[in-house]
Amino acid sequence: MGNVPSAVKHCLSYQQLLREHLWIADSVPGALDPAQEASPLSGLPEYVKIVEVGPRDGLQNEKVIVPTDIKIEFINQLSQTGLSVIEVTSFVSSKWVPQVAAGATEISVFGAASESFSKKNINCSIEESMEKFEEVVKSARHLNIPARGYVSCALGCPYEGSITPQKVTEVSKRLYGMGCYEISLGDTIGVGTPGSMRRMLESVIKEIPPTALAVHCHDTYGQALANILTALQMGINVVDSAVSGLGGCPYAKGASGNVATEDLIYMLNGLGLNTDVNLHKVMEAGDFICKAVNKTTNSKVAQASYNA
Amino acid sequence: MATMRGSLRQRLVGLASVRAVSTSSVSTFPKRVKIVEVGPRDGLQNEKNIVPTPVKIRMIDMLSEAGLPVIEATSFVSPKWVPQMADHIEVLKGIQKFPGINYPVLTPNFKGYQAAVAAGAKEVSIFGAASELFTRKNINCSIDESLQRFDQVLKAAQAAGIPVRGYVSCVLGCPYEGKISPAKVAEVSKKMYSMGCYEISLGDTIGVGTPGIMKDMLSAVMHEVPVSALAVHCHDTYGQALANTLMALQMGVSVVDSSVAGLGGCPYAQGASGNLATEDLVYMLEGLGIHTGSVRVSKKLLEAGAFICQALNRKTSSKVAQATCKL
Numbered sequence: 001m002g003n004v005p006s007a008v009k010h011c012l013s014y015q016q017l018l019r020e021h022l023w024i025a026d027s028v029p030g031a032l033d034p035a036q037e038a039s040p041l042s043g044l045p046e047y048v049k050i051v052e053v054g055p056r057d058g059l060q061n062e063k064v065i066v067p068t069d070i071k072i073e074f075i076n077q078l079s080q081t082g083l084s085v086i087e088v089t090s091f092v093s094s095k096w097v098p099q100v101a102a103g104a105t106e107i108s109v110f111g112a113a114s115e116s117f118s119k120k121n122i123n124c125s126i127e128e129s130m131e132k133f134e135e136v137v138k139s140a141r142h143l144n145i146p147a148r149g150y151v152s153c154a155l156g157c158p159y160e161g162s163i164t165p166q167k168v169t170e171v172s173k174r175l176y177g178m179g180c181y182e183i184s185l186g187d188t189i190g191v192g193t194p195g196s197m198r199r200m201l202e203s204v205i206k207e208i209p210p211t212a213l214a215v216h217c218h219d220t221y222g223q224a225l226a227n228i229l230t231a232l233q234m235g236i237n238v239v240d241s242a243v244s245g246l247g248g249c250p251y252a253k254g255a256s257g258n259v260a261t262e263d264l265i266y267m268l269n270g271l272g273l274n275t276d277v278n279l280h281k282v283m284e285a286g287d288f289i290c291k292a293v294n295k296t297t298n299s300k301v302a303q304a305s306y307n308a
Numbered sequence: 309m310a311t312m313r314g315s316l317r318q319r320l321v322g323l324a325s326v327r328a329v330s331t332s333s334v335s336t337f338p339k340r341v342k343i344v345e346v347g348p349r350d351g352l353q354n355e356k357n358i359v360p361t362p363v364k365i366r367m368i369d370m371l372s373e374a375g376l377p378v379i380e381a382t383s384f385v386s387p388k389w390v391p392q393m394a395d396h397i398e399v400l401k402g403i404q405k406f407p408g409i410n411y412p413v414l415t416p417n418f419k420g421y422q423a424a425v426a427a428g429a430k431e432v433s434i435f436g437a438a439s440e441l442f443t444r445k446n447i448n449c450s451i452d453e454s455l456q457r458f459d460q461v462l463k464a465a466q467a468a469g470i471p472v473r474g475y476v477s478c479v480l481g482c483p484y485e486g487k488i489s490p491a492k493v494a495e496v497s498k499k500m501y502s503m504g505c506y507e508i509s510l511g512d513t514i515g516v517g518t519p520g521i522m523k524d525m526l527s528a529v530m531h532e533v534p535v536s537a538l539a540v541h542c543h544d545t546y547g548q549a550l551a552n553t554l555m556a557l558q559m560g561v562s563v564v565d566s567s568v569a570g571l572g573g574c575p576y577a578q579g580a581s582g583n584l585a586t587e588d589l590v591y592m593l594e595g596l597g598i599h600t601g602s603v604r605v606s607k608k609l610l611e612a613g614a615f616i617c618q619a620l621n622r623k624t625s626s627k628v629a630q631a632t633c634k635l
Contacts, residue, residue, distance in 0.1 A: 194554055194596060220627065221588065221628050221631055222550060223550065226592060229555070255631035256631075263546065270518025272520060
């Protein structure tokens, strides 16, 4: 861009820009002036469900002790944003019964597309983990409790390196077959790029309908939104993210973690896709939790707005 | 002869636009992408801390060693406006000119152009904007008047055989006007291209764009300028830069501007981030199997980023640089 002298003072304030411009407006149908509404990019799903994993994946990987009252307030604030799914469950082992007794309405099981990762993480092979999950999911379904399946290392493993799309498909198919209603494909260490995302999804979509798939992209190498865009272009319409991009990467010291919900919503709003989520409220929740745990936000949208 | 050249160009433009309509596949990408490293100019000029001349020279030399094919070295602008670029003559004269690497410089007017050529510039850049208000606030004239001012530069450059790159600011949004019509971007781009710019770099100056808006803007511009003459220059103010760049690649754009370490804040949003980080861009291109010449996410590239961040006393904005995971 050219040289910019002192004229900046006279530009629209950022708060004004946030309020008035369609690419940052609330995603509420009919709320925008129809003449200004962005027409959705063709070929993309009309509605995208965001699964907020901040309270679970985010805070756990921040390795901070969050007082219970803060956590409750954080989740309460998130509940006001329009987010339809907020993950608060922690890792489910065979001891899932207490969670159910505590009122859990959904459970999650965590598989991996890498034998090494599975062994290091949960001390058993993929096959052994699937057998355990089978029991858990069956029992949950018996109680009408839906189960979501996660597949870690879908685009790469910190121990094995590259992971074949075929392996991801095999594990996903297994989880789907045992009754998981949705399979979240995780780029656990954020090494994926649009090419590897496309190849992996092409393989998985042959066995599982795209409507039952989600992507869970980490932003360790800054690739998350580009990877998510690719997934959307392939018909995926469920995306996991974490407010403020909380959660580092346990395999890369100093690296960033989850993709920031604010930045994801910004992109989806700009694409004209419906999410039913209020970006401003999400930003407020993000501001709250960052102050509470004394962390700088990883959301670029938040950085651009709160310092203005 | 001129008429024949004009009609040939029109045919090429027509072909380009047909290709644009059909290149909407997720998996179609250019085989090669040229990266234009703008850290030493766009990056540094938006950084608050003034960097000493020897540091700037070392930074550019390190970027040359990292294999970047084009490195925008400095801006021949009055120090009154941009103090960071006050040492433009020393920088251009002091850097090592690696064979096969271009070192364009920004020339905001004819005086700057003359000084640049005298200092050894072999390529220059000029800029326009797709927003009347932005142009008015920035340089106190209309878009048309601003382009007329560059006419002298373009004629002199053409006579001297010096290629001229054109920048268009605010292509996806303006801090004053808000929404910018793709038709306006196409109009300004067409003018600059027909005036003689060999390449038009389309800049999302305040980073507000998202992939759909990028696609609409490029569709309009590609009706007027062949895609091979287009570049995108995305700012990461709202974290959209790489996704927007991906969309541009899917549309057939094969030249991308970026800055090592994602330097440069945003003068319109204090605390916001700046340019797309070269390291993160190269990571994506490598992952896509797209040829980038000699550039890799190499030790040399990462060292160049670390070097300038240390000099600026700031953290890198590149996620790749932040991740220490050795994969």
